Amino acid sequence: MAESKYQMNRIMVQGHNIFRKYGKVQALSDISFEVMEGEIFGVIGPDGAGKTTLFRILTTLLLADQGQAMVNGFDVVEDYTSIRKKIGYMPGKFSLYQDLTVQENLDFFATVFNTTIEENYHLIRDIYVQLEPFKSRRAGALSGGMKQKLALCCALIHKPEILFLDEPTTGVDPVSRREFWEMLGKLKAQGITIIVSTPYMDEAEKCDRIALIQGGSFIQIDTPENIKDGYANPLYAVSSESMYALLKDLRSCERVKSCYPFGDAHHVTFFDDSFTSEDLEKFLQSKGHNDNNISKIRPTIEDCFMNLSSPGDAS
Amino acid sequence: MTVIQADKLTKRFGKFTAVDHISFEVKKGEIFGFLGANGAGKTTAMRMLCGLSKASSGLGRVAGFDIQKESEKIKKVIGYMSQKFSLYEDLTVRENIRLYAGIYGIPEKEISPKTDLLLENLGFSSEKNTLVKALPLGWKQKLSFSVAIFHDPVIVFLDEPTGGVDPSTRRQFWELIYDASQRGITVFVTTHYMDEAEYCDRVSIMVDGRIDAMDSPTNLKKQFQSPSMDGVFQQLARKAKRQAD
Structure with a gap:
């Protein structure tokens, strides 16, 4: 305070x-x-x-x-x-x-x-x-x-x-x-x-x-x-050349728990810690994304709001 | 292919120059962010492009038509959505779609299957007979965007489409925009959310009726040495001399 x-x-x-x-x-x-x-x-x-x-x-x-x-x-x-x-x-x-x-x-x-x-x-x-x-x-x-x-x-x-x-x-x-x-x-x-x-x-x-x-x-x-x-999962900011294709490919990754566009990067969480940013890099390269930028970040309040609010409840 | 073209487009109200010699081009399928502080002239410029207001001077072409002489033709090939007015609250979801489809002259036999497809894609099939006033705001916004592009316009104009919407719905809304752009629909959008400026292919920033900057978000951030579009916007908009609206 x-x-x-x-x-x-x-x-x-x-x-x-x-x-x-x-x-x-x-x-x-x-x-x-x-x-x-x-x-x-x-x-x-x-x-x-x-x-x-x-x-x-x-x-x-x-x-x-x-x-x-x-x-x-x-x-x-x-x-x-x-x-x-x-x-x-x-x-x-x-x-x-x-x-x-x-x-x-x-x-x-x-x-x-x-x-x-x-x-x-x-x-x-x-x-x-x-x-x-x-x-x-x-x-x-x-x-x-x-x-x-x-x-x-x-x-x-x-x-x-x-x-x-x-x-x-x-x-x-x-x-x-x-x-x-x-x-x-x-x-x-x-x-x-x-x-x-x-x-x-x-x-x-x-x-x-x-x-x-x-x-x-x-x-x-x-x-x-x-x-x-209090944000439970490690949060990553991920960006590459083609952001819309990146979003779709991130969503298709079964280890990815959530993925939302946040301006110039997508904010991504994984289901468990055994999946690392290196693993994600490999996955993205296999999908044809080079020049990826993956970094661990502190969540914003907007991340927290989306994490806490139940999806079906959206106003 | 260029679908919007403005050349020294100007609008004066008496002595006041609301839009001051703006020139730009927008290509087919592009997502073009049209930013500016309140009162910078965005709405006036947008109204001229939509054929709702006559320019005082300058030239403009939208979807190949002259904005001064062929405004009726323009209205047929564009879509428009604003935060304030979009759907009829006392009509059902289905009736609203039916109404807009009729206004834009979509053949009778195409309306029904197209409506079903749209509702299915939005996950709204169960709500087709619900009155629009009973829908949550986020649903209304998604529906009104879908209605605005129901007639497959060349360009859709979106005036602050995501104001007040919750964060998840705001993002779903932008996915609808991406989707439309991939189908070749040009998107011309205004917003006060600077993260949304990042989703645009190119952005223009209006200050006191002029376009003071125009480029991709990446290049603008480089040019103004700012890590975010918010920083770019703050630098430019603070130069405004005109009183905010």
């Missing part, structure tokens, strides 16, 4: 055996977890895994069928009004007033929470300076990246202790995604606890701890490093 000046011994968010159904669809089943003060906690999984349902329960906007959740020491059902004062929520869908200007939206949210922009300006300054040239533009006319920044400002203006960000980077290009995560790092440094969901597995690395979610269940909760350490 990343070092922080904040003591990570106070539980800020807690879920206990949460279940939720929509009609016949079990959106969440048996979700339990804890988020400590000052953490960036990532909920990582594909569309339809249940991320938004969980966020709506934690932000007191939806009732669970079963189970309990506490946010900042308050129960999400009994004490929902206390929670709402303490949290900031940025929904996945842009939910600000489209026909109010940037400035008006921000004023509105500040007023609703009995505060002013001036009072908490230090929290939003870094983000707001980028918005300032457009402050009299209506929110509906902003570009996607600017809308995202405004939504974050509005979620921060009442100085929340906990920030819930539901897929803030979906559909955003890699450069803007990186900038967004830099902003989250600064907010964390101010002591704000952040719960953030994303379908991008590479963003897991920026979190202190993550929960991998699929089909409504948490399949693992831990630090990214521990999850990678």
Whole structure:
């Protein structure tokens, strides 16, 4: 876990055996977890895994069928009004007033929470300076990246202790995604606890701890490093001249347990350790692949996710 | 054989130049990655190539047809799939295929056997009478790609086809793309996943309406001295002056 000046011994968010159904669809089943003060906690999984349902329960906007959740020491059902004062929520869908200007939206949210922009300006300054040239533009006319920044400002203006960000980077290009995560790092440094969901597995690395979610269940909760350490099989990156033919030939090898394309290499595991990379090299040469590159690598979170999620369960 | 050809293709909206003199060629069967930050002009360029938007200046030919004068002919020989809209949720799997096959003028007697074959290849035969809205996202994406190439187009345009899809399905999807390319279908694809850029034969990167780099992923990584396409992209896209969309 990343070092922080904040003591990570106070539980800020807690879920206990949460279940939720929509009609016949079990959106969440048996979700339990804890988020400590000052953490960036990532909920990582594909569309339809249940991320938004969980966020709506934690932000007191939806009732669970079963189970309990506490946010900042308050129960999400009994004490929902206390929670709402303490949290900031940025929904996945842009939910600000489209026909109010940037400035008006921000004023509105500040007023609703009995505060002013001036009072908490230090929290939003870094983000707001980028918005300032457009402050009299209506929110509906902003570009996607600017809308995202405004939504974050509005979620921060009442100085929340906990920030819930539901897929803030979906559909955003890699450069803007990186900038967004830099902003989250600064907010964390101010002591704000952040719960953030994303379908991008590479963003897991920026979190202190993550929960991998699929089909409504948490399949693992831990630090990214521990999850990678827990990857059972040795993992190899394999590349050659003809990558598609290589993929098919790797799949045809009966000693190969799994093989997935990963950008410029295929990631491969074997059924047992008696089969080595030298054996694989021989096999590939017998299939006409020369110029092979086989190297043992550390798994990424995406490798771990695919390894942990059951194949038939894919959303 | 060249199937897409753009020569100084430009699109202006008032004073704003969304696409600024882009020139490139794509060969038959190639997987061409069309990358760029949000707002760099990708969608506008793609809409011109698909015959949905008129160029302000420059020339373009798609599948041998002039994009300015023969856009209706182009529409018949291309396929298109986007993340946002692809299938009718209130129709079944089979009905969706039937609808698209009809729109693209596939002869009646070919539709049924071709549908069966497609569903079998996808492993969807048991779901043929399921409403599309009841399918998991990954299945929808695979189905909508298959529908987009059902009429054996010369080129298929894919606009961020894998957004939000789980990692295994994302990879299965790319195998469908490889497969289509081996059958000679040219694939023109946009994506925000930089590992997917590596799967392309060639990649172009748009910055502020221009194409600032275009080559194979291997050569681009060499040229920009970066171990990954993400590094290449970050170097180029950070130079953008235009405000992101």
